Amino acid sequence: MARIHSAINRRQKFAGRPTAELVSGQLFNPVARLRFLRELESKRRSWKFWILVSLPAVLLLFTVPPSVPAVRASNEALSPVPFPKSPTVRVEPPPEIWQVEKTDAFETYSNGLRIEDEFSIANHPRSYMAFSAARPDDIRGERRSQPAGIVFHTTESLQAPFESDQNSKLKRIGESLLAYVRLKRSYNFVIDRFGRVYRVVRESDAANHAGSSIWSDAEWVYLDLNESFLGVSFETQTLPGQEEAAVNPAQLRSGAMLTDLLRKRYSIRAANCVTHAQVSVNASSLQIGYHVDWASSFPFNQLGLPDNYALPLPAVSLFGFEYDANFERQAGVRLYEEAELAEQDLRDSAAAAHLQVPRYRKVLQKRYRTHLAAVREK
Numbered sequence: 001m002a003r004i005h006s007a008i009n010r011r012q013k014f015a016g017r018p019t020a021e022l023v024s025g026q027l028f029n030p031v032a033r034l035r036f037l038r039e040l041e042s043k044r045r046s047w048k049f050w051i052l053v054s055l056p057a058v059l060l061l062f063t064v065p066p067s068v069p070a071v072r073a074s075n076e077a078l079s080p081v082p083f084p085k086s087p088t089v090r091v092e093p094p095p096e097i098w099q100v101e102k103t104d105a106f107e108t109y110s111n112g113l114r115i116e117d118e119f120s121i122a123n124h125p126r127s128y129m130a131f132s133a134a135r136p137d138d139i140r141g142e143r144r145s146q147p148a149g150i151v152f153h154t155t156e157s158l159q160a161p162f163e164s165d166q167n168s169k170l171k172r173i174g175e176s177l178l179a180y181v182r183l184k185r186s187y188n189f190v191i192d193r194f195g196r197v198y199r200v201v202r203e204s205d206a207a208n209h210a211g212s213s214i215w216s217d218a219e220w221v222y223l224d225l226n227e228s229f230l231g232v233s234f235e236t237q238t239l240p241g242q243e244e245a246a247v248n249p250a251q252l253r254s255g256a257m258l259t260d261l262l263r264k265r266y267s268i269r270a271a272n273c274v275t276h277a278q279v280s281v282n283a284s285s286l287q288i289g290y291h292v293d294w295a296s297s298f299p300f301n302q303l304g305l306p307d308n309y310a311l312p313l314p315a316v317s318l319f320g321f322e323y324d325a326n327f328e329r330q331a332g333v334r335l336y337e338e339a340e341l342a343e344q345d346l347r348d349s350a351a352a353a354h355l356q357v358p359r360y361r362k363v364l365q366k367r368y369r370t371h372l373a374a375v376r377e378k
Contacts (some may be wrong), residue, residue, distance in 0.1 A: 027190075038060075049095045076191040094260035094304070113257035114190075116198045119178045123205040128227035129375050130220040136367065139374040144228070147203065149217075149272030150262060151210050151225055151279060152255075153187060153233035154246070154293040162193060162248060170194070175237060184208060187231040189258060195250025197258050203266075207231045212290065214368075216314040217271050223368075223375045225279055229264060229272070238293055241332040245299040256303045273305050279333055281315050285370065286365055288313060288321045288339060289331055296332025309334040316342035317349070319371075320364030 007356060100108045107115045129141035130148065157177045160169045174192045181190055181200050188207045190198045201207035209231030215222050222228045234255065236246045247255070250322040275294035282290040289295075300307050316339055328336045350360035 006115065031175045032320070038266065045154075094264045096369055097261050097264050097268050107259055109257070111257050111260060113197065113254070113261055115258075116196060117374050118198070119182045119211060120199045120202060121182050121185065123201045123207060126206045126227055128203060128222070128224075130228065130229075131371060132221060133216060133221055135221055139370055141374065145204075147228065147230045147262070147268065148222060149215065149225070149229040149264045149274065150259065151213070151229045151231050151276055152294055152298055153209060153231060153276045155181075155233050155235045156189070156237050156293060157235060159237055174235060175292070181233075187233040189230070189232045190235060190254055191251050191254050191258070192235045193248070194252070195248070195254040197254050203230060203262075209233070210276065210279060212281050212283040213276075214281055214315040214319060216318060218267055221314070221318065221371070223372055229279075230266075232258065232262075238295065238297060240292065240295075240330045241328075242295065242297045243332055245297050245302075247299070252299065259303050259305065267369050271308060271311065272304050273300075273303075274308050277331065278308070278313060278338070279315075281321055286319075286321050286368070287327075288323050289327050289335075292330045292335075295330065296334040296336075309338050310341075311338065312342035312345045313339050314342070317345040318364065319368035320346065320361035321368075322361075 045136060095111070097113075098110045100110055102108075106117055106118070126145050126147065128144055129299075130144055131141045132138055155177060158173055160166045160173055162170065170193055174194075178192075178198055178200070185201050185208050185312055187209050188199070188201045190200055192198065206227045207230075208226055210225035210229060213223070213225040215225060215229070232255070234247050235253055236251075238246055245252075259273065263270070263273070275298045277289065277292040277295040280291035283289050296309070298309075300309070313321075316323075316344055323339055327339065331339070346361065346364070347357055350357045353360060355363070
């Protein structure tokens with residue numbers, strides 16, 4: 001199937017299939033399973049190898065229950081299928097930040113951030129439904145108006161070489177971009193090539209930045225993130241499958257300061273700071289990767305965030321979305337492996353619900369349509 005599972009199969013053959021399968025099979029996270037098998041491979045010629053392999057196998061004999069329930073027939077009544085639990089991501093909270101100065105033209109903050117208000121504009125007030133991850137079939141949700149997260153974008157706009165002799169052109173392009181973003185109310189913030197932070201759509205209002213989209217944290221599920229997440233866009237372009245961040249140091253510094261401010265101001269969880277590529281979906285075809293900006297190249301650690309590429313994609317694991325053969329080329333390694341982790345979560349959950357994967361996927365996709373109808377019913 002995928003790169004991760006192919007590697008697991010190869011190492012199980014090498015490390016001694018029966019015992020390796022028995023032990024690694026208890027590790028439901030494919031990344032953890034692959035790490036275990038690599039460890040076996042590295043120690044296979046030493047006496048420590050046999051202890052490492054044999055001891056967990058003996059312990060399992062005393063921990064496996066004496067009987068395993070039979071798989072339920074497909075025509076029996078189905079109990080509600082729960083959302084898989086999202087991993088908890090821990091990161092240091094942002095430091096105390098306060099406003100130092102505010103004028104009609106700009107704001108400055110104690111961490112060095114300056115926000116320009118020259119292009120600021122209103123849109124409709126933010127209002128959205130957050131759904132409980134603990135009650136997967138409850139579509140009543142909870143009505144909110146405070147941002148729950150941040151979606152990072154790239155403008156994909158015209159670029160000039162970032163060189164001193166291109167200064168006039170860089171400024172002209174940047175100003176045209178901001179005028180266009182303001183007209184379309186595309187983002188809440190834009191970070192230009194010089195690292196300047198511009199507020200466009202004010203934070204109390206929704207920006208038109210995410211379209212059809214899905215994300216979740218450990219407690220809540222969010223659909224159509226225009227309303228629930230702030231949109232922050234970097235003036236840059238990305239290529240399909242790109243692995244390196246196409247931003248300069250000034251943009252990174254400003255992005256980190258802005259992220260700290262927004263997380264502190266709105267109590268935003270680090271796990272809810274994600275890229276457009278991670279959340280974007282096609283609601284008609286039920287496939288992920290409708291937009292792939294920042295697909296595998298977002299510098300999470302340089303913005304003081306955990307590597308959220310390590311989280312399974314909620315659109316796949318929670319709502320049964322799929323992806324085609326072209327997705328790996330467009331997404332790059334990290335986003336593709338994130339999708340593969342979610343696919344494995346889906347398979348594990350299907351087994352726990354005693355359902356075949358295609359049937360389980362249909363259940364999740366029906367749930368998505370029901371939740372989406374509730375979101376769009378304003």
